[in-house]
Amino acid sequence: SQQGEEDPQALSIQEGENATMNCSYKTSINNLQWYRQNSGRGLVHLILIRSNEREKHSGRLRVTLDTSKKSSSLLITASRAADTASYFCATDEETSGSRLTFGEGTQLTVNP
Amino acid sequence: DSGVTQTPKHLITATGQRVTLRCSPRSGDLSVYWYQQSLDQGLQFLIQYYNGEERAKGNILERFSAQQFPDLHSELNLSSLELGDSALYFCASSAASGQGVGTIYFGEGSWLTVV
Secondary structure: OOOOEEEOOEEEEEOOOOEEEEEEOOOOEEEEEEEEEOOOOOEEEEEEEEOOOOEEEEOOEEEEEEOOOOEEEEEEOOOOHHHOEEEEEEEEEOOOOOOOEEOOOEEEEEEO | OOOOEEEOOEEEEOOOOOEEEEEEOOOOOOEEEEEEEEOOOEEEEEEEEEOOEEEEEOOOOOOEEEEEOOOOOEEEEEOOOOHHHOEEEEEEEEOOOEOEOOOOEEOOOEEEEEO
């Protein structure tokens, strides 16, 4: 079953614009991670935020986590055509402890 | 390159057949995860092994089985294949012991087409 729900399902923007993707989840978590997948390829880890953290940055990426609302957002600033991919949030649930549960993903298209 | 190696990359087989997908984790990683990705069901967790032992089980069908060998490579066996088993099967690995999952590293996947 899917833990996370991403919003929007698809996002199309112009190069240079910012892209924001949201993720909601249902249960208490140890951490939340974001992954990127180019079409038909393996997923690549982007960033991990722990349940006691509220915001984290990595290069052009900014992730926020609101455990009270059980939600997270991923912001990609100054987007590039090469950022075109699917983005997934993944949760490490407190009760499972041994798996990452992935959302359905947001398909981001950055137009040159 | 994540360091996780999966073979074969592509596989076409007939319904009712059996296939084996192979995974070599990153050097030093003791945990191996198997995921199935299909258009209608998204990315589904199948099973996790840690140092040869099964640690967690997800939506894995009874027709599917997996194991992790002493050299830490893993195999996913899919039998009595049905058309609906057509999907991209990912192996991933991490150093985690199972008490909380950190970053996991994905292979490039094995594309299975059942005809």
